[in-house]
Amino acid sequence: MAQHVDVVVIGAGAAGLFCGIETAKRGRSVLVIDHANKAGKKILMSGGGRCNFTNMDVTPAHFLSQNPHFVRSALSRYTQWDFIGLVASHGIDYHEKELGQLFCDHSAKDIQQMLLTELAQADGQLSLDTHIQAIAYENQKYQLQTSVGLVTSGSLVVATGGLSIPTMGASDFGFKIAKQFGHSVLNYRASLVPFTWNNADKSTWSALSGLSVDVQVSAVNGETFGLPLLITHRGLSGPAMLQISNYWQPGEHLIVNWLPTLDVAEKVAEDRHHSGKKQLKTWLGQYLPARLAEHFCQWLALNKTLAELSKGDVAILSEALNCWTFKPGGTEGYRTAEVTLGGVDTQHISSKTMMSQLQPQLFFVGEVLDVTGWLGGYNFQWAWSSGWAAGQVC
Numbered sequence: 053m054a055q056h057v058d059v060v061v062i063g064a065g066a067a068g069l070f071c072g073i074e075t076a077k078r079g080r081s082v083l084v085i086d087h088a089n090k091a092g093k094k095i096l097m098s099g100g101g102r103c104n105f106t107n108m109d110v111t112p113a114h115f116l117s118q119n120p121h122f123v124r125s126a127l128s129r130y131t132q133w134d135f136i137g138l139v140a141s142h143g144i145d146y147h148e149k150e151l152g153q154l155f156c157d158h159s160a161k162d163i164q165q166m167l168l169t170e171l172a173q174a175d176g177q178l179s180l181d182t183h184i185q186a187i188a189y190e191n192q193k194y195q196l197q198t199s200v201g202l203v204t205s206g207s208l209v210v211a212t213g214g215l216s217i218p219t220m221g222a223s224d225f226g227f228k229i230a231k232q233f234g235h236s237v238l239n240y241r242a243s244l245v246p247f248t249w250n251n252a253d254k255s256t257w258s259a260l261s262g263l264s265v266d267v268q269v270s271a272v273n274g275e276t277f278g279l280p281l282l283i284t285h286r287g288l289s290g291p292a293m294l295q296i297s298n299y300w301q302p303g304e305h306l307i308v309n310w311l312p313t314l315d316v317a318e319k320v321a322e323d324r325h326h327s328g329k330k331q332l333k334t335w336l337g338q339y340l341p342a343r344l345a346e347h348f349c350q351w352l353a354l355n356k357t358l359a360e361l362s363k364g365d366v367a368i369l370s371e372a373l374n375c376w377t378f379k380p381g382g383t384e385g386y387r388t389a390e391v392t393l394g395g396v397d398t399q400h401i402s403s404k405t406m407m408s409q410l411q412p413q414l415f416f417v418g419e420v421l422d423v424t425g426w427l428g429g430y431n432f433q434w435a436w437s438s439g440w441a442a443g444q445v446c
């Protein structure tokens with residue numbers, strides 16, 4: 053026998069659970085379906101197991117989308133302060149790590165449990181391990197053929213997220229549903245992701261793996277972040293690289309300033325008067341980890357004292373340190389990416405309700421949409437805000 057509910061939500065991740073909660077609180081019958089065996093798997097693995105669930109400074113400028121205004125309405129109607137209030141009302145302890153990023157003191161499980169408790173209290177149903185074979189829309193009803201039988205609903209919310217971490221249940225099902233009902237899907241790619249070496253840099257740099265340095269990194273479009281960079285065997289990672297990956301296109305280069313607070317040419321000119329006998333390696337070691345200082349001297353063949361540096365040497369040194377051009381071989385892809393950049397085009401989606409303007413009672417929430425946040429709790433805030441917006445009307 054078919055099961056009928058007012059609303060089916062596909063995807064029991066951050067956005068789907070939140071939308072399900074808000075919908076159920078309005079007295080609507082809701083079924084949240086997921087093909088995974090656990091709800092909110094990405095919540096559990098997020099923020100190094102502590103879930104960076106929002107940020108104290110959330111503005112539309114922290115998000116990328118073909119339509120940069122799309123996020124405004126939802127972010128202003130359900131804010132970070134609303135979500136922080138919910139977290140506090142569940143007695144979950146949290147702290148600011150840095151840059152406004154809020155993490156659980158104890159575990160990301162607290163956030164997952166909070167969502168499951170809220171859903172159960174509002175009488176929302178959850179169906180895990182449930183596979184959807186086909187979706188049709190007939191007689192103003194959605195009909196879903198699933199592994200547990202036919203499910204029908206008046207509204208359908210697509211909350212299937214992006215493609216990152218395929219082992220956690222990520223799929224392109226949401227993109228397929230969007231296309232089925234006439235929506236376009238913009239080009240998408242792995243983002244908030246580490247970069248891999250090109251062949252030439254790999255041999256020069258990978259021996260330095262494990263080093264972390266505060267740098268400034270810029271993309272071709274001028275977007276710049278001052279944050280730690282981590283050298284790995286595979287390439288460059290750390291917050292600086294993850295952030296800039298949102299603004300990088302395959303084939304482009306990045307500019308790394310290894311000493312953002314120091315104009316190298318100026319400082320050499322100043323110091324060579326009183327410290328001319330100092331080895332460059334020792335001088336650089338004041339500002340960079342010793343291994344990295346040594347690496348630059350060897351790589352640039354500048355095993356000299358400050359006084360011995362020619363004008364040309366200083367130019368080479370300052371270019372390598374203040375303006376190093378890095379051409380990534382690529383990225384680590386969906387295997388380690390935190391998000392998918394791009395996705396369902398927002399052009400025919402209401403920014404107030406997340407409802408399709410092409411198909412009755414069809415909604416898209418969370419990462420499946422062409423909305424990508426910066427690193428720092430922004431992607432979860434988008435999941436809460438967009439899930440909440442749809443949950444008021446679906």
Ligand SMILES: Cc1cc2nc3c(=O)[nH]c(=O)nc-3n(C[C@H](O)[C@H](O)[C@H](O)COP(=O)(O)OP(=O)(O)OC[C@H]3O[C@@H](n4cnc5c(N)ncnc54)[C@H](O)[C@@H]3O)c2cc1C
Nearest residue numbers: 063065066067087098099104213221225418419429431432
């Ligand atoms: C390692 C990692 C760490 C992260 N850390 C943070 C962080 O600290 N802060 C932050 O803001 N963001 C973080 N993110 C990003 C954040 O997790 C996502 O942006 C967010 O989870 C998106 O929510 P969503 O509900 O749209 O999608 P998801 O949370 O991905 O949920 C989608 C759900 O849909 C289900 N699904 C997919 N296909 C189907 C299908 N065919 N049938 C049924 N169900 C399906 C999936 O199983 C999943 O449960 C991190 C991401 C990763 C991978």
